[in-house]
Amino acid sequence: MLKIQVKEGENIERALKRYKRKFVRTTVKNQLQERKQFTKPSVARRAQLQKAQYIQGLRDAENV
Template sequence: MLIIPIKDGENIDKALKRYKRKFDKTGTVRQLRSRQAFHKPSIVKRAQVQKAAYIQRLKDSLES
């Protein structure tokens, strides 16, 4: 459970924004969406390799 302490005189919008940011960082929604359907481990691993290769290509293109 997320606890967001609200300071005296703090605007509720700022507190809500901090809550949303903290909620996004925990990855709860992403985890729930990923659990909705089963993905074979080989497909998950292939996607990770493709993502790593893409990121490496981006880094290589920035260096040269």
């Protein structure tokens, strides 16, 4: 559970903005989206391999 301390004299909109930013930065949003729909293990594995290949390609291009 995310908790935001509202400072004395702080505007409620400002506190909401901090809450939303904290919500996005934590992986709560991603976890909720993943739970909406089941992904087969083979599809998840394939996506993980594609991501690894993409990152490796970026690193190779950076070192050239």
